[in-house]
Amino acid sequence: MKINYQIELDKIINNIKEGQVLKLLLHSCCGPCSSYVLEYLSKYFEITVFYYNPNIYPPEEYSYRVEEQKKIIELTEAKNPIHLITGEYEAEKFYKMARGLEEVLEGGLRCHKCYEMRLRETARLAKEYDFDYFTTTLSISPHKNSQILNKIAEKISQEEGVKNLPSDFKKNNGYKRSCEITREFGMYRQDYCGCIFSKRESEERNLKKAKNELRKKAKEIALDLDREYMKEADEKIIEKLRMRSEYQGAKNIFTYVGKSPEIDTSLFIKKAWEDGKNIAVPRCRDAENMDAIIIKSFEELKTASFGILEPEFNEDLIMPKEEIDLVIVPCASADKAGNRLGFGRGYYDRFLENLKAEKILLIREKQILSPIPMGKYDQKIEVVITEK
Ligand code: SF4
16 A cells, blocks of 8 residues: 655654754755755754765766755755765765666666665664664655655664654655756756666657657658659659669669658669569568568558558568668658668668668758767668759
8 A cells, every 4th residue: 555655754743842853864866856855854853964876977977966965055044954974986886786787767676776775874874873864855756656765764774773754755746846946046957867877768768859859840841842842852862873883783672662751762663673673672570570572563562550551471572681782761851971860660770780781861852850869779871862
């Protein structure tokens, strides 16, 4: 059963006697998260902030967050004094603890161990210096599960023999208030939890968001294109493609079947057949993979998901990847350097990985967006052909 830890905290606060000021050791992950907690709890406790975060990456970020922590303590109008102690930056201790859990997403087992590491040190100090309670600012984050955090803190409390102050600082709009305070004070608010793994996760989230926005923009541009311009551009692009040595030397070509407003590759496929090339087109095998299926005529294609024309699956007609000489790669957009914006499903990035064949991307000038941000799995296409 879920426990409302704010109610548990209220019970303790309501039992504080008039004039009594208890000593609290407050583990803090950063200045912004501690802002609301200090404003709220300093009415009832003499707080010592314990900034102990060996997880933070890079070291400059660690130092920067210490400075922000000092700033928020100075700026908080507190009824009772607030002190600060900083723990050791024991990054190796964190990496040793996180070994084997590097790919776990934020909120998973690595985080539970990370909470435990920081809370245990806090409890140990609280016991040594005779604090009445210890607690942490961590529960204010929307990414932190307060049930898990409080259970870990309770376990440590019993093992170390010092009282845990239960908390769920998200309640009573705590997180919202912390955002307001940091805005008012003009403070830095980081967009990742702290460790290198959460930094990567946040970068991937931001990249995904940026790409989705670009896809939206690319779609709007494509829908606005004039039919006459598209037709003329496509003819020029296909002629330029046929002049390329990569095309002329290719026997087996894997190409997509363009669906308006994509480039009309049917023009290209017809010419390639006339030039005696073998043509294969994509057929999705499952949610992640596709095969190159050889076709001899457009009659072999049927409309599949997303309105894409696909051939029937036929194992005997698969063009083996190692026999493909040239791939014509589709895109939602691209920049001139060959950074490609795909359609977000990753079929081509997976297919092209380690593929030896030549790769060419076709795009009309008006559909170029620049720059296209690239992630670690995105495949850059060296040859980009436009109508110009
Ligand atoms: S995401 Fe945050 S809580 Fe989880 S391991 Fe990294 S720093 Fe610790």
